[in-house]
Amino acid sequence: MEPQWLEALRASAQLAPARPRWPLLVGDAVIGSVEPDFLSQIRLQPMADGRERLSKTEHLGNPVWRLIGEPTAALGALALALHDAGLAHAWRNEQLAVADAQGQRIGTIERAVVRVLGITTAAVHLIGQAEDGRFWVQQRAWTKSNDPGMWDTLMGGMISGADTLASALARETWEEAGLRLEELRNIVRGGHVDIRRPCDDGHGAGYVIERIDWYHCTVPDGQMPVNQDGEVEQFVLMDESEMLETMHAGAFTSEAALIQAAFLDVGSGTSSRT
Template sequence: MNKTPAENPMVDAGWLRALQAQASQPPLRPRVPLWAGDSLIGSVEPDFLCQISLQPLSNGHEQLLKEERSGVSGWCLQGEVSAGLNRVAAALQTAGLAGVWRNEQLAVHNERGERLGTVERAAVRPLGITTHAVHLVGQTADGRFWVQQRSLTKANDPGLWDTLMGGMISAADTLQTALVRETWEEAGLELGKLGDVTACGRLSMRRPSEDGMGAGYVVEHIDWYRCTVPQGLRPVNQDGEVEQFCLMDARELLSRMQHNEFTTEAALIQAAVLGLT
Protein backbone atom coordinates (compact mmCIF):
# COMPACT_ATOMS: atom_id res chain seq x y z
CA MET A 1 0.00 0.00 0.00
CA ASN A 2 3.00 2.33 -0.18
CA LYS A 3 2.86 2.79 -3.96
CA THR A 4 1.43 5.91 -5.54
CA PRO A 5 -2.21 5.61 -6.69
CA ALA A 6 -1.12 5.48 -10.34
CA GLU A 7 1.27 2.59 -9.59
CA ASN A 8 -1.04 0.61 -7.32
CA PRO A 9 -3.21 -1.87 -9.26
CA MET A 10 -5.62 -2.04 -6.30
CA VAL A 11 -6.59 1.62 -6.71
CA ASP A 12 -9.17 2.70 -9.28
CA ALA A 13 -7.90 6.13 -10.32
CA GLY A 14 -11.35 7.17 -11.55
CA TRP A 15 -12.88 6.31 -8.19
CA LEU A 16 -10.21 8.31 -6.37
CA ARG A 17 -10.79 11.38 -8.57
CA ALA A 18 -14.54 11.11 -8.03
CA LEU A 19 -14.04 10.76 -4.27
CA GLN A 20 -11.88 13.87 -4.14
CA ALA A 21 -14.42 15.79 -6.22
CA GLN A 22 -17.12 14.98 -3.67
CA ALA A 23 -15.30 17.14 -1.13
CA SER A 24 -15.90 20.30 -3.15
CA GLN A 25 -19.28 20.40 -4.87
CA PRO A 26 -21.09 23.58 -5.85
CA PRO A 27 -24.65 24.24 -4.64
CA LEU A 28 -27.46 22.79 -6.71
CA ARG A 29 -28.89 26.28 -7.17
CA PRO A 30 -27.62 29.85 -6.62
CA ARG A 31 -27.23 31.04 -3.03
CA VAL A 32 -27.00 34.48 -1.47
CA PRO A 33 -25.19 35.65 1.67
CA LEU A 34 -26.67 35.44 5.14
CA TRP A 35 -25.31 38.22 7.32
CA ALA A 36 -25.59 38.98 11.02
CA GLY A 37 -24.86 42.67 11.39
CA ASP A 38 -21.65 43.28 9.44
CA SER A 39 -20.56 39.62 9.47
CA LEU A 40 -21.11 36.88 6.90
CA ILE A 41 -22.34 33.77 8.71
CA GLY A 42 -23.85 31.56 6.01
CA SER A 43 -25.80 31.40 2.76
CA VAL A 44 -29.32 30.58 1.61
CA GLU A 45 -31.20 30.14 -1.62
CA PRO A 46 -32.57 33.59 -2.59
CA ASP A 47 -36.23 33.09 -1.63
CA PHE A 48 -35.76 30.34 0.94
CA LEU A 49 -36.41 32.55 3.95
CA CYS A 50 -39.60 33.93 2.39
CA GLN A 51 -41.21 30.62 3.39
CA ILE A 52 -41.04 31.26 7.15
CA SER A 53 -42.93 33.62 9.41
CA LEU A 54 -41.19 35.59 12.17
CA GLN A 55 -42.63 38.02 14.67
CA PRO A 56 -41.05 41.51 14.65
CA LEU A 57 -38.51 42.35 17.32
CA SER A 58 -39.61 44.22 20.45
CA ASN A 59 -38.58 47.51 18.79
CA GLY A 60 -40.88 46.77 15.85
CA HIS A 61 -38.08 46.00 13.39
CA GLU A 62 -38.18 42.90 11.22
CA GLN A 63 -35.87 40.07 12.31
CA LEU A 64 -34.75 39.33 8.74
CA LEU A 65 -34.22 41.93 6.05
CA LYS A 66 -33.31 41.65 2.40
CA GLU A 67 -30.32 43.89 1.74
CA GLU A 68 -27.84 44.72 -0.99
CA ARG A 69 -24.19 45.22 -0.12
CA SER A 70 -21.60 46.17 -2.72
CA GLY A 71 -23.97 45.06 -5.44
CA VAL A 72 -24.69 41.67 -3.79
CA SER A 73 -28.19 40.88 -2.55
CA GLY A 74 -28.65 38.82 0.58
CA TRP A 75 -30.43 38.45 3.90
CA CYS A 76 -29.45 40.15 7.16
CA LEU A 77 -30.35 38.94 10.63
CA GLN A 78 -31.21 41.75 13.02
CA GLY A 79 -30.59 41.87 16.76
CA GLU A 80 -28.74 39.42 19.00
CA VAL A 81 -27.28 36.57 16.97
CA SER A 82 -28.09 33.50 19.08
CA ALA A 83 -31.64 34.53 19.88
CA GLY A 84 -32.30 35.54 16.29
CA LEU A 85 -30.87 32.40 14.72
CA ASN A 86 -32.76 30.14 17.10
CA ARG A 87 -36.01 31.93 16.27
CA VAL A 88 -35.23 31.30 12.61
CA ALA A 89 -34.47 27.64 13.41
CA ALA A 90 -37.83 27.25 15.19
CA ALA A 91 -39.63 28.85 12.24
CA LEU A 92 -37.84 26.52 9.83
CA GLN A 93 -38.93 23.53 11.90
CA THR A 94 -42.54 24.74 11.90
CA ALA A 95 -42.40 25.10 8.11
CA GLY A 96 -40.89 21.63 7.69
CA LEU A 97 -37.63 23.10 6.39
CA ALA A 98 -35.20 22.17 9.17
CA GLY A 99 -33.08 19.06 9.47
CA VAL A 100 -33.52 16.53 12.27
CA TRP A 101 -34.06 18.51 15.49
CA ARG A 102 -31.30 17.68 18.00
CA ASN A 103 -31.72 20.20 20.84
CA GLU A 104 -28.00 20.78 20.33
CA GLN A 105 -26.40 24.17 19.86
CA LEU A 106 -23.52 24.66 17.42
CA ALA A 107 -21.21 27.66 17.38
CA VAL A 108 -21.61 30.30 14.66
CA HIS A 109 -18.50 32.16 13.50
CA ASN A 110 -17.72 35.03 11.17
CA GLU A 111 -15.23 34.82 8.31
CA ARG A 112 -12.35 35.54 10.71
CA GLY A 113 -13.30 32.57 12.90
CA GLU A 114 -14.65 34.73 15.70
CA ARG A 115 -17.58 33.21 17.57
CA LEU A 116 -20.73 35.33 17.28
CA GLY A 117 -23.36 33.06 18.79
CA THR A 118 -24.99 29.64 18.59
CA VAL A 119 -27.81 27.94 16.69
CA GLU A 120 -29.79 24.70 16.80
CA ARG A 121 -28.00 22.04 14.78
CA ALA A 122 -31.09 21.35 12.63
CA ALA A 123 -30.77 24.77 11.01
CA VAL A 124 -27.11 24.84 9.97
CA ARG A 125 -27.45 23.12 6.58
CA PRO A 126 -30.47 25.11 5.35
CA LEU A 127 -28.66 28.31 6.41
CA GLY A 128 -25.28 27.26 4.99
CA ILE A 129 -23.57 27.86 8.34
CA THR A 130 -20.07 26.41 8.71
CA THR A 131 -19.76 23.51 11.14
CA HIS A 132 -16.80 21.74 12.71
CA ALA A 133 -16.33 18.02 13.37
CA VAL A 134 -13.68 15.62 14.63
CA HIS A 135 -12.77 12.10 13.47
CA LEU A 136 -10.49 9.45 14.94
CA VAL A 137 -8.82 6.70 12.90
CA GLY A 138 -8.04 3.71 15.08
CA GLN A 139 -5.52 1.00 14.15
CA THR A 140 -4.19 -2.05 15.91
CA ALA A 141 -0.47 -2.62 16.39
CA ASP A 142 -0.42 -4.81 13.27
CA GLY A 143 -1.97 -2.04 11.14
CA ARG A 144 -5.58 -3.20 10.88
CA PHE A 145 -8.34 -0.59 11.11
CA TRP A 146 -11.17 -0.42 13.62
CA VAL A 147 -14.17 0.97 11.74
CA GLN A 148 -17.81 1.47 12.65
CA GLN A 149 -20.98 0.89 10.70
CA ARG A 150 -23.37 3.77 11.24
CA SER A 151 -26.76 2.96 12.71
CA LEU A 152 -29.37 1.95 10.16
CA THR A 153 -31.64 4.64 11.61
CA LYS A 154 -29.19 7.54 11.29
CA ALA A 155 -30.60 10.52 9.40
CA ASN A 156 -27.43 10.86 7.32
CA ASP A 157 -25.59 7.98 5.64
CA PRO A 158 -27.40 5.17 7.51
CA GLY A 159 -25.61 1.84 7.35
CA LEU A 160 -22.44 3.17 5.74
CA TRP A 161 -19.03 2.46 7.24
CA ASP A 162 -17.13 5.22 9.00
CA THR A 163 -13.91 5.85 10.91
CA LEU A 164 -13.60 4.55 14.48
CA MET A 165 -15.25 7.78 15.64
CA GLY A 166 -16.68 10.84 13.98
CA GLY A 167 -18.79 13.56 15.53
CA MET A 168 -19.82 17.19 15.43
CA ILE A 169 -18.21 19.73 17.76
CA SER A 170 -20.99 21.33 19.77
CA ALA A 171 -21.04 24.89 21.06
CA ALA A 172 -20.27 23.54 24.53
CA ASP A 173 -17.11 21.77 23.34
CA THR A 174 -13.57 22.58 22.37
CA LEU A 175 -11.90 20.37 19.77
CA GLN A 176 -10.17 18.42 22.55
CA THR A 177 -13.25 17.92 24.72
CA ALA A 178 -15.23 16.83 21.65
CA LEU A 179 -12.53 14.30 20.81
CA VAL A 180 -12.66 12.87 24.33
CA ARG A 181 -16.46 12.87 24.57
CA GLU A 182 -17.20 11.46 21.13
CA THR A 183 -14.56 8.72 21.51
CA TRP A 184 -16.34 7.55 24.64
CA GLU A 185 -19.93 8.00 23.38
CA GLU A 186 -19.38 6.32 20.02
CA ALA A 187 -16.73 3.74 20.85
CA GLY A 188 -16.69 3.38 24.65
CA LEU A 189 -12.95 4.10 24.67
CA GLU A 190 -11.07 6.43 27.00
CA LEU A 191 -8.74 8.63 25.00
CA GLY A 192 -6.01 8.37 27.64
CA LYS A 193 -5.87 4.58 27.20
CA LEU A 194 -5.24 4.82 23.44
CA GLY A 195 -1.72 4.98 22.08
CA ASP A 196 -0.04 7.57 19.87
CA VAL A 197 -3.03 9.91 19.54
CA THR A 198 -1.85 12.30 16.82
CA ALA A 199 -3.47 15.23 15.02
CA CYS A 200 -3.07 14.58 11.30
CA GLY A 201 -4.83 17.37 9.44
CA ARG A 202 -8.04 19.08 8.43
CA LEU A 203 -10.50 18.03 5.74
CA SER A 204 -12.92 20.65 4.41
CA MET A 205 -16.22 19.63 2.81
CA ARG A 206 -18.59 21.63 0.61
CA ARG A 207 -21.58 19.88 -0.91
CA PRO A 208 -25.36 20.07 -1.26
CA SER A 209 -27.55 18.78 1.57
CA GLU A 210 -31.06 17.35 1.59
CA ASP A 211 -31.95 19.46 4.64
CA GLY A 212 -34.32 22.33 3.94
CA MET A 213 -36.23 20.21 1.39
CA GLY A 214 -33.09 20.06 -0.73
CA ALA A 215 -32.11 23.70 -0.18
CA GLY A 216 -29.31 22.98 2.30
CA TYR A 217 -25.57 23.26 1.81
CA VAL A 218 -22.79 21.64 3.85
CA VAL A 219 -19.73 23.68 4.76
CA GLU A 220 -17.72 21.69 7.28
CA HIS A 221 -14.16 21.53 8.60
CA ILE A 222 -13.11 18.14 9.99
CA ASP A 223 -10.02 17.84 12.18
CA TRP A 224 -8.87 14.24 12.18
CA TYR A 225 -6.61 12.19 14.41
CA ARG A 226 -4.97 8.76 14.41
CA CYS A 227 -4.39 6.44 17.34
CA THR A 228 -3.36 2.90 18.19
CA VAL A 229 -5.98 0.78 19.91
CA PRO A 230 -4.06 -1.51 22.31
CA GLN A 231 -4.53 -5.25 22.16
CA GLY A 232 -7.41 -6.33 24.36
CA LEU A 233 -9.38 -3.07 23.94
CA ARG A 234 -12.50 -3.33 21.80
CA PRO A 235 -14.82 -0.46 20.90
CA VAL A 236 -18.35 -0.71 22.30
CA ASN A 237 -20.96 1.87 21.32
CA GLN A 238 -22.58 3.86 24.13
CA ASP A 239 -25.10 6.17 22.41
CA GLY A 240 -27.02 3.91 20.04
CA GLU A 241 -25.64 5.54 16.90
CA VAL A 242 -23.42 2.65 15.77
CA GLU A 243 -24.67 -0.63 14.29
CA GLN A 244 -21.39 -2.53 14.78
CA PHE A 245 -17.61 -2.28 14.87
CA CYS A 246 -15.31 -4.31 12.66
CA LEU A 247 -11.59 -4.85 12.13
CA MET A 248 -10.48 -4.52 8.50
CA ASP A 249 -7.04 -4.88 7.00
CA ALA A 250 -5.90 -2.34 4.42
CA ARG A 251 -6.91 -4.51 1.48
CA GLU A 252 -10.48 -5.02 2.67
CA LEU A 253 -10.75 -1.38 3.73
CA LEU A 254 -9.76 -0.15 0.27
CA SER A 255 -12.04 -2.63 -1.47
CA ARG A 256 -15.06 -1.53 0.55
CA MET A 257 -14.16 2.14 0.05
CA GLN A 258 -14.06 1.62 -3.71
CA HIS A 259 -17.47 -0.06 -3.55
CA ASN A 260 -18.77 3.15 -1.91
CA GLU A 261 -19.56 1.41 1.38
CA PHE A 262 -17.96 4.25 3.41
CA THR A 263 -19.07 7.82 4.00
CA THR A 264 -17.31 10.37 1.84
CA GLU A 265 -15.54 11.88 4.84
CA ALA A 266 -14.30 8.55 6.15
CA ALA A 267 -13.12 7.44 2.71
CA LEU A 268 -11.18 10.67 2.20
CA ILE A 269 -9.56 10.48 5.64
CA GLN A 270 -8.64 6.82 5.27
CA ALA A 271 -7.37 7.39 1.74
CA ALA A 272 -4.94 9.86 3.31
CA VAL A 273 -3.89 7.29 5.91
CA LEU A 274 -3.27 4.75 3.11
CA GLY A 275 -1.11 7.30 1.30
CA LEU A 276 -3.48 7.65 -1.67
CA THR A 277 -3.86 11.43 -1.43
Protein backbone atom coordinates in the same frame (compact mmCIF):
# COMPACT_ATOMS: atom_id res chain seq x y z
CA MET B 1 -1.89 7.40 -10.54
CA GLU B 2 -4.91 8.25 -8.40
CA PRO B 3 -7.67 5.60 -8.64
CA GLN B 4 -10.71 6.74 -10.58
CA TRP B 5 -13.04 6.12 -7.65
CA LEU B 6 -10.93 8.34 -5.39
CA GLU B 7 -10.68 11.07 -8.02
CA ALA B 8 -14.47 11.05 -8.31
CA LEU B 9 -14.83 11.09 -4.52
CA ARG B 10 -12.53 14.09 -4.16
CA ALA B 11 -14.45 15.93 -6.88
CA SER B 12 -17.79 15.18 -5.20
CA ALA B 13 -16.50 16.79 -1.99
CA GLN B 14 -15.80 20.10 -3.74
CA LEU B 15 -18.95 21.14 -5.58
CA ALA B 16 -20.40 24.59 -6.12
CA PRO B 17 -23.98 25.26 -4.99
CA ALA B 18 -26.64 23.82 -7.27
CA ARG B 19 -28.31 27.24 -7.48
CA PRO B 20 -27.34 30.83 -6.63
CA ARG B 21 -27.16 31.74 -2.95
CA TRP B 22 -27.32 35.04 -1.10
CA PRO B 23 -25.19 35.82 1.95
CA LEU B 24 -26.93 35.44 5.31
CA LEU B 25 -25.96 38.09 7.85
CA VAL B 26 -26.53 38.54 11.55
CA GLY B 27 -26.19 42.29 11.91
CA ASP B 28 -23.21 43.05 9.66
CA ALA B 29 -21.52 39.66 10.09
CA VAL B 30 -21.76 37.16 7.22
CA ILE B 31 -22.44 33.77 8.81
CA GLY B 32 -23.79 31.64 5.95
CA SER B 33 -25.82 31.68 2.74
CA VAL B 34 -29.29 30.77 1.51
CA GLU B 35 -31.08 30.43 -1.80
CA PRO B 36 -32.65 33.82 -2.69
CA ASP B 37 -36.28 33.02 -1.82
CA PHE B 38 -35.74 30.27 0.72
CA LEU B 39 -36.39 32.41 3.78
CA SER B 40 -39.53 33.90 2.20
CA GLN B 41 -41.24 30.70 3.35
CA ILE B 42 -41.11 31.77 7.00
CA ARG B 43 -41.86 34.85 9.06
CA LEU B 44 -40.42 35.88 12.39
CA GLN B 45 -42.09 38.07 15.00
CA PRO B 46 -41.00 41.73 14.61
CA MET B 47 -38.69 43.34 17.13
CA ALA B 48 -40.24 45.22 20.05
CA ASP B 49 -39.65 48.49 18.17
CA GLY B 50 -41.50 47.21 15.10
CA ARG B 51 -38.47 46.44 12.92
CA GLU B 52 -38.51 43.21 10.95
CA ARG B 53 -36.18 40.66 12.55
CA LEU B 54 -35.46 39.04 9.16
CA SER B 55 -35.46 40.90 5.86
CA LYS B 56 -34.08 41.09 2.34
CA THR B 57 -31.73 44.03 2.03
CA GLU B 58 -28.35 45.02 0.59
CA HIS B 59 -24.84 44.78 1.95
CA LEU B 60 -21.87 46.27 0.11
CA GLY B 61 -24.10 46.66 -2.94
CA ASN B 62 -25.22 43.03 -3.05
CA PRO B 63 -28.57 41.45 -2.09
CA VAL B 64 -28.53 39.63 1.25
CA TRP B 65 -30.78 38.26 3.95
CA ARG B 66 -30.20 40.03 7.27
CA LEU B 67 -31.17 38.89 10.75
CA ILE B 68 -31.05 41.41 13.58
CA GLY B 69 -30.99 41.10 17.36
CA GLU B 70 -28.78 39.26 19.83
CA PRO B 71 -27.19 36.58 17.61
CA THR B 72 -27.93 33.38 19.52
CA ALA B 73 -31.51 34.43 20.35
CA ALA B 74 -32.16 35.58 16.77
CA LEU B 75 -30.68 32.39 15.31
CA GLY B 76 -32.77 30.34 17.73
CA ALA B 77 -35.96 32.02 16.56
CA LEU B 78 -34.92 31.43 12.94
CA ALA B 79 -34.22 27.75 13.62
CA LEU B 80 -37.63 27.23 15.26
CA ALA B 81 -39.40 28.93 12.37
CA LEU B 82 -37.61 26.67 9.88
CA HIS B 83 -38.51 23.62 11.97
CA ASP B 84 -42.18 24.65 12.14
CA ALA B 85 -42.21 25.12 8.36
CA GLY B 86 -40.78 21.63 7.78
CA LEU B 87 -37.53 23.04 6.42
CA ALA B 88 -35.15 21.75 9.10
CA HIS B 89 -33.29 18.45 9.25
CA ALA B 90 -33.70 16.04 12.18
CA TRP B 91 -33.89 18.16 15.35
CA ARG B 92 -31.06 17.31 17.74
CA ASN B 93 -31.30 19.90 20.55
CA GLU B 94 -27.60 20.43 19.93
CA GLN B 95 -26.09 23.87 19.53
CA LEU B 96 -23.24 24.42 17.06
CA ALA B 97 -20.96 27.44 16.97
CA VAL B 98 -21.64 30.19 14.41
CA ALA B 99 -18.71 32.33 13.26
CA ASP B 100 -18.28 35.37 11.05
CA ALA B 101 -16.19 35.48 7.87
CA GLN B 102 -13.03 35.99 9.95
CA GLY B 103 -13.72 32.89 12.03
CA GLN B 104 -14.75 34.79 15.15
CA ARG B 105 -17.55 33.10 17.06
CA ILE B 106 -20.65 35.27 17.39
CA GLY B 107 -23.23 32.80 18.71
CA THR B 108 -24.73 29.32 18.41
CA ILE B 109 -27.57 27.65 16.49
CA GLU B 110 -29.46 24.34 16.44
CA ARG B 111 -27.63 21.72 14.40
CA ALA B 112 -30.76 20.85 12.36
CA VAL B 113 -30.60 24.05 10.31
CA VAL B 114 -26.90 24.68 9.68
CA ARG B 115 -26.94 23.18 6.19
CA VAL B 116 -30.01 24.99 4.86
CA LEU B 117 -28.37 28.19 6.08
CA GLY B 118 -24.94 27.36 4.59
CA ILE B 119 -23.25 27.77 7.97
CA THR B 120 -19.72 26.37 8.27
CA THR B 121 -19.44 23.44 10.68
CA ALA B 122 -16.55 21.54 12.23
CA ALA B 123 -16.11 17.83 12.91
CA VAL B 124 -13.49 15.44 14.24
CA HIS B 125 -12.67 11.83 13.27
CA LEU B 126 -10.39 9.23 14.77
CA ILE B 127 -8.74 6.39 12.85
CA GLY B 128 -7.98 3.50 15.17
CA GLN B 129 -5.61 0.65 14.40
CA ALA B 130 -5.19 -2.53 16.41
CA GLU B 131 -1.66 -3.57 17.31
CA ASP B 132 -1.62 -6.05 14.42
CA GLY B 133 -2.25 -3.20 11.94
CA ARG B 134 -5.90 -3.88 11.22
CA PHE B 135 -8.35 -0.97 11.39
CA TRP B 136 -11.25 -0.65 13.80
CA VAL B 137 -14.21 0.69 11.81
CA GLN B 138 -17.82 1.22 12.73
CA GLN B 139 -21.05 0.60 10.88
CA ARG B 140 -23.38 3.51 11.46
CA ALA B 141 -26.74 2.67 13.04
CA TRP B 142 -29.60 2.12 10.62
CA THR B 143 -31.55 4.77 12.54
CA LYS B 144 -29.03 7.54 11.74
CA SER B 145 -30.53 10.41 9.75
CA ASN B 146 -27.35 10.71 7.65
CA ASP B 147 -25.68 7.74 5.91
CA PRO B 148 -27.46 4.99 7.89
CA GLY B 149 -25.77 1.60 7.75
CA MET B 150 -22.63 2.90 6.05
CA TRP B 151 -19.11 2.23 7.28
CA ASP B 152 -17.15 4.94 9.06
CA THR B 153 -13.91 5.55 10.94
CA LEU B 154 -13.60 4.35 14.53
CA MET B 155 -15.18 7.63 15.60
CA GLY B 156 -16.59 10.65 13.82
CA GLY B 157 -18.71 13.49 15.12
CA MET B 158 -19.47 17.18 14.87
CA ILE B 159 -17.92 19.67 17.26
CA SER B 160 -20.69 21.18 19.36
CA GLY B 161 -20.87 24.77 20.45
CA ALA B 162 -19.84 23.69 23.96
CA ASP B 163 -16.72 21.87 22.74
CA THR B 164 -13.17 22.62 21.74
CA LEU B 165 -11.53 20.32 19.20
CA ALA B 166 -9.76 18.50 22.04
CA SER B 167 -12.87 18.07 24.18
CA ALA B 168 -14.91 16.91 21.17
CA LEU B 169 -12.28 14.29 20.37
CA ALA B 170 -12.46 12.95 23.93
CA ARG B 171 -16.25 13.14 24.27
CA GLU B 172 -17.07 11.58 20.90
CA THR B 173 -14.50 8.80 21.35
CA TRP B 174 -16.24 7.82 24.57
CA GLU B 175 -19.83 8.24 23.31
CA GLU B 176 -19.31 6.38 20.04
CA ALA B 177 -16.64 3.84 20.97
CA GLY B 178 -16.60 3.64 24.77
CA LEU B 179 -12.87 4.38 24.80
CA ARG B 180 -10.99 6.92 26.90
CA LEU B 181 -8.16 8.78 25.20
CA GLU B 182 -5.80 7.88 28.04
CA GLU B 183 -6.40 4.21 27.20
CA LEU B 184 -5.21 4.71 23.60
CA ARG B 185 -1.64 5.01 22.35
CA ASN B 186 0.19 7.21 19.87
CA ILE B 187 -2.64 9.69 19.29
CA VAL B 188 -1.48 12.09 16.58
CA ARG B 189 -3.24 14.64 14.43
CA GLY B 190 -3.21 13.51 10.81
CA GLY B 191 -4.62 16.51 8.97
CA HIS B 192 -7.95 17.81 7.80
CA VAL B 193 -10.50 17.36 5.03
CA ASP B 194 -12.67 20.19 3.71
CA ILE B 195 -16.15 19.48 2.33
CA ARG B 196 -18.21 21.85 0.16
CA ARG B 197 -21.24 20.43 -1.62
CA PRO B 198 -25.02 20.73 -2.04
CA CYS B 199 -27.24 18.55 0.13
CA ASP B 200 -30.90 17.59 0.42
CA ASP B 201 -31.71 19.55 3.58
CA GLY B 202 -34.59 21.99 3.18
CA HIS B 203 -35.97 20.07 0.19
CA GLY B 204 -32.71 20.41 -1.70
CA ALA B 205 -31.80 23.93 -0.55
CA GLY B 206 -28.90 22.91 1.68
CA TYR B 207 -25.19 23.48 1.25
CA VAL B 208 -22.51 21.77 3.35
CA ILE B 209 -19.34 23.61 4.31
CA GLU B 210 -17.38 21.57 6.83
CA ARG B 211 -13.83 21.22 8.12
CA ILE B 212 -13.01 17.77 9.48
CA ASP B 213 -9.88 17.42 11.60
CA TRP B 214 -8.73 13.82 11.85
CA TYR B 215 -6.49 11.91 14.21
CA HIS B 216 -4.89 8.47 14.30
CA CYS B 217 -4.27 6.19 17.28
CA THR B 218 -3.40 2.64 18.28
CA VAL B 219 -6.08 0.71 20.18
CA PRO B 220 -4.12 -1.61 22.50
CA ASP B 221 -4.90 -5.31 22.61
CA GLY B 222 -7.54 -5.92 25.24
CA GLN B 223 -9.36 -2.64 24.49
CA MET B 224 -12.58 -3.15 22.53
CA PRO B 225 -14.79 -0.36 21.19
CA VAL B 226 -18.32 -0.53 22.62
CA ASN B 227 -20.90 2.04 21.55
CA GLN B 228 -22.49 4.14 24.30
CA ASP B 229 -25.02 6.36 22.51
CA GLY B 230 -26.95 4.02 20.21
CA GLU B 231 -25.52 5.53 17.03
CA VAL B 232 -23.32 2.58 15.99
CA GLU B 233 -24.59 -0.76 14.67
CA GLN B 234 -21.31 -2.64 15.15
CA PHE B 235 -17.52 -2.39 15.21
CA VAL B 236 -15.33 -4.69 13.13
CA LEU B 237 -11.66 -5.06 12.29
CA MET B 238 -10.66 -4.68 8.63
CA ASP B 239 -7.21 -5.13 7.17
CA GLU B 240 -5.95 -2.53 4.71
CA SER B 241 -6.93 -4.43 1.57
CA GLU B 242 -10.46 -5.13 2.84
CA MET B 243 -10.90 -1.51 3.86
CA LEU B 244 -9.73 -0.30 0.44
CA GLU B 245 -12.12 -2.69 -1.31
CA THR B 246 -15.00 -1.48 0.86
CA MET B 247 -14.09 2.14 0.15
CA HIS B 248 -13.90 1.38 -3.58
CA ALA B 249 -17.37 -0.18 -3.41
CA GLY B 250 -18.78 3.04 -1.94
CA ALA B 251 -19.82 1.44 1.34
CA PHE B 252 -17.90 3.96 3.50
CA THR B 253 -19.19 7.48 4.03
CA SER B 254 -17.45 9.88 1.69
CA GLU B 255 -15.85 11.69 4.63
CA ALA B 256 -14.45 8.49 6.12
CA ALA B 257 -13.16 7.33 2.73
CA LEU B 258 -11.39 10.64 2.12
CA ILE B 259 -9.81 10.58 5.58
CA GLN B 260 -8.66 6.98 5.30
CA ALA B 261 -7.33 7.53 1.77
CA ALA B 262 -5.32 10.47 3.14
CA PHE B 263 -3.92 8.34 5.97
CA LEU B 264 -2.98 5.53 3.57
CA ASP B 265 -1.66 8.05 1.01
CA VAL B 266 -3.70 6.40 -1.72
CA GLY B 267 -3.08 7.50 -5.28
CA SER B 268 -0.97 10.47 -6.29
CA GLY B 269 0.23 11.34 -2.81
CA THR B 270 -1.87 14.49 -2.54
CA SER B 271 -2.82 13.96 1.07
CA SER B 272 -4.61 15.87 3.77
CA ARG B 273 -1.92 14.76 6.23
CA THR B 274 0.06 17.69 7.68
